[in-house]
Amino acid sequence: MPEILGASQLVVELGARRGLLRHRAGVRAVDGVEISIAEGETFGIVGESGCGKTTLARTLLGLQRESAGEVRLEGRVVSGLDPRAARRARDAIQYVHQDPGAALDPWWRVGATLAEGLAIHGVGDRAEQQARIAGMLRAVGLDAALADRYPHELSGGQQRRIGLARILLLRPKVVILDEPTAGLDLSVQAAVLRLLRDLRAQFGLTYVFISHDLSVVRRVCDRVAVMYLGRVVEEGSAATLFAEPRHPYTRALIAAAPHLDGRESGPSLPGDPPSLRAVPPGCRFHPRCAHAAPSCATSEPVREVAAADHAVACLRWRVLA
């Protein structure tokens, strides 16, 4: 499948301030990210809090301006534009908020919220709005009568479905799902994941799936990128990456996830990731890495191909394999 969304050498600096006399450097929340997402796939992004996954998503979406590098959408370069133009050029990408309840206006009936999106995107005719909304509510498995309810009258699962309906009404090609199952009960989570799978097929969508739940990512993603301190440290097909993780960080993440059988595999990963204000030299992961060699503190690893559709950025992956 051809690439639908991609980025090269993408850098996003946050919090930089340029005053008249004083200049404060920002932090690089995303620092040289390469990704290429194929049409129709579900692309997972995983990593601990603060690794830059949400910043990357906001940048792909055009909400956050890139400081350097390139973003490609359907073969066109859509980076380097001013914020308004950037967002317009990326109309085909939409974002589903992590907390769908917070993303809905509590004073508006759900139907009004859904109609607003359509109006902004040029569908002004009331009758057509109503017809599209009713159809979409059914597509996400809700009763069309729910359009008359207020957000607080809906369950968590229903709110997620409304969040999806709202985005899908705009006919996107790429949907960024930010922690789509966080805070959901197991039975609701299963229903939401199944719905996402069905919608992807029905509307020909591509998903960028941001999650910290590795069990879910393993199940629903075709390919996965693992981020650490603003960099992609490993990327590959979900099957290979989970079966044969190459980067020590990926291994530690997978080992840390609790399993139903209660087994614990591999050593734990002590401590927290360092601050972006004090990124370690060499490999960023070396202070926490159980396999670090002296060279890891001095030279930066580059992305290497470990197998077909499997890349890793670790100086010692061959030794550790």
Add this chain to the structure above:
Amino acid sequence: MSPPVLQVEGLAVRMRTEGGVAEILDDVSLTVPRGGTVGVVGESGCGKSTLLRAILGILPKGGETPRGAILFEGRDILSDRAASARGRIGFVPQDPYLSLNPVFRAGDQILEIMRRHAPGSRADRKRRIVELFRAVQLPDPEAALRKYPHQFSGGQRQRLLIAAALACDPALLVADEPTTALDVTTQREILALLRRLVAERGLSLLFVTHDFGVLASVCAEVTVLYAGRVAERGPTRAVLDAPRHPYTRLLLACHPDRATDLLGIPGTVPAATAQPGGCRFHPRCPIIHSGCPVEPPPLVALPGGRAVACPWHEDAIPEALRA
């Protein structure tokens, strides 16, 4: 043999709300043996937090316990006279970000708890806090006393709260989803810490969670709650490997580690003000029989220390549900 640390017997909790009287818990029984680790698992609205609140004596206004007893070290702590015994129950809350006061130093917040429950001079107490900080592996325990909550990371704050829970030398630790707000890597460390503390200090643990993976890594025994009643209980391994109650079976089939396909459970958890009669799971149950809507099924003992509240637990779940 010494009595169990905690015994909940036939507990009912009612809550007066605007929508009427909600029956949050009904006939819930549970035992935490000395040195035991017991998990309470269930989805939102099953009553697991209310159970903890009843045990800790912090039911919200309008909440009452019309039936049942809670015995802590043999004393009924639902009656006012024995309520002070609760000082020997340590509580680890869910959210390390919300559970600390941002304007007080870490050491002072724990000193305040100790002033209420532990004897000794201020210097003694401080020494004890430093020991506790060391036990929960907070880096630089002496300096940590004087730090404010925002100067700790999420994982460190959870360690701080565990230290606070240990401050009054508890016999029982009660934890309410203590790792949901944390990354998996930090979660694993906190769970390892809890396991170690329980083993080293001879503590007993009552652990509430909705995550079966976390449950499997910490608890030897489990009680599954559904809509305020016990659906099933037994040794964690046995329940996870071969669940008996149709609810547990369907729920575990939803787990991404387990599912051959993502099933989901039809319908939703009933509102506490409108609990269905008979078995509370019957409107969603794939193996419903004519008696299910009439008579609440009793919790019946099975071999291997297990019990299940479903007379039809040996029936197969129809394949039609596996879309």
